[in-house]
Amino acid sequence: MPGEAPTSLPRGARLAVDVGTVRVGLAASDPDGLVATPVETLARDARAGAAVPADVARLAAEVDERGAQVVYVGLPRHLSGSEGSAAEDARAYAAKVARVIAPVPVFLVDERMTTVSAHQALHAAGRGSRRHRSVVDQAAAVIILQSALDGERGAGARAGERVHLTGDQRP
Template sequence: MPRGARLGVDVGKARVGLAACDPDGLVATPVATVPRVLDATGAGSADVRRIADEARERSAAVVYVGLPRHLSGAEGAATVDARAFAMRLAVAVAPVPVRMVDERMSTVTATSQLRAAGRTSKSHRPVIDQAAAVIILQSALDAERSAGARAGELVEPPPT
């Protein structure tokens, strides 16, 4: 596996959680919660720009975006939204690859971990998206180590 920082992105309706890891891909850590721009259609929206800036600053080797599926594996409205966001992000960060990874239960797991740490629902709202992004990224890192290859499905931006 080539060295390089990786970013993890949890796409929500109101916020986007962002996590990053070291160049060796050992440990995912929270970075930021970015306000979501819902009516955006291009790669120039403030949320996508913020993540693209972070990718450039960290010289990211790959960006992992969570793919929210139903427990059955079926895709729904949230999946369509995440795929559209990932496509806009892929255009903004090219040539850095964007890959979608299964994120079933990431927010539930993040909420559970924050509760176990003694945070109330109200106090963890600002960081829940970051915690979910950490879980998404750490899962991708673990998959990379076990498979010896990048995790998830590649998002192919349209040709320019």
């Protein structure tokens, strides 16, 4: 029935991440995977040599607190479908997250236009450009997650491309 959680997937929250160079937006779903809601915007911890960057540690804590069954990371492809440096950064971030939260799976999902859509939605809601800068990453994560949830319902399986770990690379 439309609106119901897929029966082939385990019940539990899902998280989504919108990866930026400065900030990381985080969104979560309800345990049935029906609705995505914003959680927070994390400052991106780009310190070289940090075993587990602070933003990844915070994300891992959120996975534990919510009992998340999966984490979706937005993959910013060009409109043509090709990938550039932002996609490379998102893939590296997803691999880092996957190592820290294993065995919880991480999937990359296409996020073309999510930031643009998030800006448009916030503008339509009456938030000026300066005022919505702090929440646009959360709004983009909500769009990423809702798209993945809709994909789950349509396919009865996780959306996107699974991030596979090679060997034991946990920190």
